[in-house]
Amino acid sequence: MKAVVVYYSKTGFSKRYAEWISEELACKAVSYEDRGSIKWDQYDVILFGGGFHAGKINGLKWFKAKLPELAGKKIIVFATGSMPPEAAEVETTMKANFTQAQWNQVKTFYLWGGLCYEKMDSRDKLMMSVLRKALKILKKTEMLEAVSSSYDKASKEYLAPLLQYVRSGLSES
């Protein structure tokens, strides 16, 4: 079985996870920009990942439009984000990105990323400053502290369930 991982990464977290997946599964990692080069027929396992952006997964709109064409393949979607993996919002936010039919077709995983102000574009920096102001007004001190500076929580350990899921499929063949 052959796999490919496609990633949409704005500040590098999803790219890093895609590269780890590529190493672990000995498969190609392709950036969103290069997605036109993918020969979909060659693959049985397709992984797509991007960062959460105000609840939405970056690049997912395109990938969801592709899903009908990928019927019968094993599809995995991963999202990276700044919320801790144990947060209750992880599942609800993930699910809200899909219709029920899409949800039945894909298996999703959340991979803890972090925040990188240094690599954010100006629009995202502005969005974050609006968020910080709102949290300040609402006196959500803990949440405000959590988004006030860059941090990096990405770790290979968060990949274990995803790799196990893909590999269990591979051994079936």
Ligand SMILES: Cc1cc2nc3c(=O)[nH]c(=O)nc-3n(C[C@H](O)[C@H](O)[C@H](O)COP(=O)(O)O)c2cc1C
């Ligand atoms: C404007 C903006 C909105 C974000 N919204 C969310 C969010 O809704 N949930 C979350 O967990 N993380 C959120 N984040 C954090 C990113 O999802 C996180 O940094 C992610 O790992 C980025 O992945 P990338 O570097 O591959 O693009 C947001 C970051 C920015 C800049």
